Amino acid sequence: MLCTRPTNCIIVAAVLSFGLSSAAVAGERRERGMDVDFESLKGEVWRADGEWVLEVRYEIEIEDRLPRPGELTLVICIRDGDELLLNEEGTPFELIVPLDRPSEVDDDEIEFEDRFIVVLPNGAIRDPGHMRLEAAIVSEDDGHAVEHRDSSVKFRKPSHRRHIGIGIGVGVSTGCGVGVGVGIGF
Numbered sequence: 001m002l003c004t005r006p007t008n009c010i011i012v013a014a015v016l017s018f019g020l021s022s023a024a025v026a027g028e029r030r031e032r033g034m035d036v037d038f039e040s041l042k043g044e045v046w047r048a049d050g051e052w053v054l055e056v057r058y059e060i061e062i063e064d065r066l067p068r069p070g071e072l073t074l075v076i077c078i079r080d081g082d083e084l085l086l087n088e089e090g091t092p093f094e095l096i097v098p099l100d101r102p103s104e105v106d107d108d109e110i111e112f113e114d115r116f117i118v119v120l121p122n123g124a125i126r127d128p129g130h131m132r133l134e135a136a137i138v139s140e141d142d143g144h145a146v147e148h149r150d151s152s153v154k155f156r157k158p159s160h161r162r163h164i165g166i167g168i169g170v171g172v173s174t175g176c177g178v179g180v181g182v183g184i185g186f
Contacts, residue, residue, distance in 0.1 A: 034065040043153035052120040
């Protein structure tokens with residue numbers, strides 16, 4: 001469950017405890033005179049230099065009324081199998097993105113589309129093949145989750161590349177000969 005503040009935990013816990021699936025909660029929502037739609041949420045995780053790296057891409061569309069600056073925030077938690085990913089303090093690891101810089105603005109429509117990369121806490125990932133993103137667009141006025149979406153995280157497996165090198169050397173001695181050598185390594 002998504003927890004930004006204690007009141008948000010209660011609100012989201014109540015929604016989730018009533019068994020509403022993401023399909024029932026996701027989609028277009030009319031909230032305070034605006035349609036809020038979670039167009040997409042994608043994640044990809046991979047190992048780099050001994051650390052887990054997560055890339056998140058999102059697209060959110062709001063119609064009919066433009067939100068006030070600071071009115072809406074995107075909050076993302078990460079699930080590893082059945083468990084929430086925790087930070088060093090033992091609380092849910094949250095990615096918090098204020099929706100205050102739209103990528104596109106039309107007459108009655110505003111779009112937030114972006115991507116970010118974050119290094120995950122050491123030792124937090126048990127099974128990268130079973131990770132999920134749980135996201136909510138939260139109203140900063142009352143902590144209400146305006147829209148909810150979850151998505152699986154793609155696990156980018158490490159590639160096993162072979163490095164092939166060719167070396168050429170030339171040697172000249174003070175004696176009576178000249179030598180040339182070629183080597184190939186795999």
